[in-house]
Amino acid sequence: MAKPATRIRFMQVMFGLGTVAILARAFQLQILQHSAWRARAESRDVRTRDVPARRGALLDRDGVPLAVTAIAYHITLAHDQVEDATAVARLLTEDLHLPAATVRRVMQQPVPYFDGPFSSAEVQRVRRLPGVDVHRITLREYPMGAVGRRLLGRTARTTDTGTEGFEAAFDSLLRGVPGRERFLRDGNGRALTIPGGMVLEPRPGHDIVLTIDHELQAIAEEVLRVATARERAQGGDIVVLDVTNGEVLAVASLRTLTPGGGPVPTSSALVESAEPGSTAKIFTAAAVLTARTDTTPQYGENGVWVLDIGGGGTRTIRDTHRESGFLTLGRTIAVSSNIAISKFALKLQTATQYRMLRDFGFGTGTASGFPGEDDGYLVPPAGLVNEIDSRASWAQGYQWRATSLQIAAGYAAIANGGHYIAPTFLRAVRGNGRDPDGTLHRPDTLRQVLTEEVDQRLLGYLQMATDSGGTGVKAQLDQIDVIGKTGTAKLTNADHNYVGEYRASFAGIFPADRPRFVVYVMIDRPDAGEIYGGAVAAPLVRSLVQQALALDDSPLGAGGPAAASLAVAELPVPATAVEAPTRRVPFPRDTTAVATPPAIAIPDVRGWSVRDGVFALHRRGLLVRLYGTGAIDRLDPAPGDSVVAGTIISVHAGEDR
Secondary structure, X not given: OOOHHXXXXXXXXXXXXXXXXXXXXXXXXXXXXXXXXXXXXXXHHEEEEEEOXXXXXXXXXXXXXXXXXXXXXXXXXXXXOOOOHHHHHXXXXXXXXXXXXXXXXXXXXXXXXXXXXXXXXXXXXXXXXXXXXXXXXXXXXXXXXXXXXXXHOEEOOOOOOEEEHHHHHOXXXXXXXXXXXXXXXXXXXXXXXXXXXXXXXOEOOOEEEEOOOHHHHHHHHHHXXXXXXXXXXOEEEEEEEEOOOOEEEEEEXXXXXXXXXXXXXXXXXXXXXXXXXXXXXXXXXXXXXXXXXXXXOEEOHHXXXXXXXXXXXXXXXXXXXXXXXXXXXHHHHHHOOHHHHHHHXXXXXXXXXXXXXXXXXXXXXXXXXXXXXXXXXXXXXXXXXXXHHHHHHHHHOXXXXXXXXXXXXXXXXXXXXXXXXXXXXXXXXXXXXXXXXXXXXOXXXXXXXXXXXXXHHHHHHHHHHHOOOOOOHHHOOOOOOOEEEEEEEXXXXXXXXXXXXXXXXXXXXXXXXXXXXXXXXXXXXXXOOOOOHHHHOHHHHHHHHHHHHOOOOOOOOOOOHHHHHHOOXXXXXXXXXXXXXXXXXXXXXXOOOOOOOOEEEOOOOOOOEHHHHHHHHHHOOOEEEEEOOOXXXXXXXXXXXXXXXXXXXXXEEOOXX
């Protein structure tokens, strides 16, 4: 048996060898193989994930947010980590405003999940409790509610990619570049942020400043909604265009999409084309003047004319406003004579008439960039079956199709000295932090359609159409002249046969002395008695312009006493109303006495939505200065106070989540 000293030395040697082995292994792992083992550890516990980039905002022309990205949260509970279930349930009920019964039911599930989404303020307290895991998401919100929603479109919830409307049109600019970050997974599988773990910072998307004015857009939508209800129509369109730069200030559309259903918001003014009817007669007049063809007045045929279209065939053309005498080209436009405009058109070469329509932008898209925009329809001369019949039809606004935006753009060319500017919805692109002022869109003048001489004569014809005796007189304002042209287009059925249904329209230009804006209105299949553009559509231009001019800092011109005087309430006339008796006034009028403006009681619109409240104030002739969004909570002056027309009312609204 070995001596104790021997055994001690043996143990010392073994411990020494073990220590050397441990040190050698540690050297191998920590020095020689450090990188390999670190990579292996990181591959198991360290992950990388995308960091979403903020999607750019859609703003109206004045910078008012129309579509923004907000941060929100979902909540998941881990039963084995929750220390105080009662406290968790209480905060879920109090801060997240969830029913207590719902909280109890969800908390009994294996993995309690509360979808929300919830704001950062709502989850601020509950996220601090053990066992509560919040999941950050981004949501697309539309602060103006329903105003312009069909134009704005939407994004896919899972990918944050634009799928409709402006969200899709400008998606490549709105989408940012995702970042990349590293994070750890602990033993329970929870994600832990690593200090300095951001590998690549996310780059936010660009903000898009649209040409749309949100207040004018809201007015257009309301005017159209009221009109379609009053006329028992199937829908309609309104387009407001700035003729100097092609900027679209407002687009509203309604269509009845299901049998028996009511009209719903659509983007039909951009994606649906139709035969324009008599609003197109001015473009034939432009061709006649440009080609310098014979403009000898044409006989009105007392409202009925049988046209020989060749090959033994005839076609009967009728006028609503029968004329037994001779009509000049200007008078033809003023009374909207189908017969006379057809006779003038037949003096043109087919190619000349076709080129003029093409120069005004028909038969091709406006290149506005809106997804699904309709190009319209215009057959080249070589494809026509009967040129005589087609030339007469083209002149009357048939056998070719255009969108409401195309019609508005065509009239804008006349209003802008004959220059055709491509319509646009893009006002500016703001850089993602590097270019705060943004890059302004420049007007794109595509071509000179008309000479100055021809253009001035066309403007004169449109003036005749809205003067006394013209078809568009109901569009006139008291202190600002509106010129334009009416249209009443007959519709076809599924078999392409014309039936007794109509689309009433009016294309207005104002102010007449210095044209700046075009307002195009179309009402689809009115069924309340009137069907003609002069009776159905023209008054809507008057109503829209009156309300727009009543706005504080109106997009259609500076406000002031003149604008305020135009803001007369246009409420539906009660069925029991009778015509007011006439009264005699001295002539010439005594101008020494100035009448005191009638007092207006400020309506109580507190608790109303901004949209409804602002309209109620506008209809009473009051101007509005708006602060905030959501429900109205305060007016200054206060409700019930008496003021005069044109007084500015400060409307304060609370912020909705």
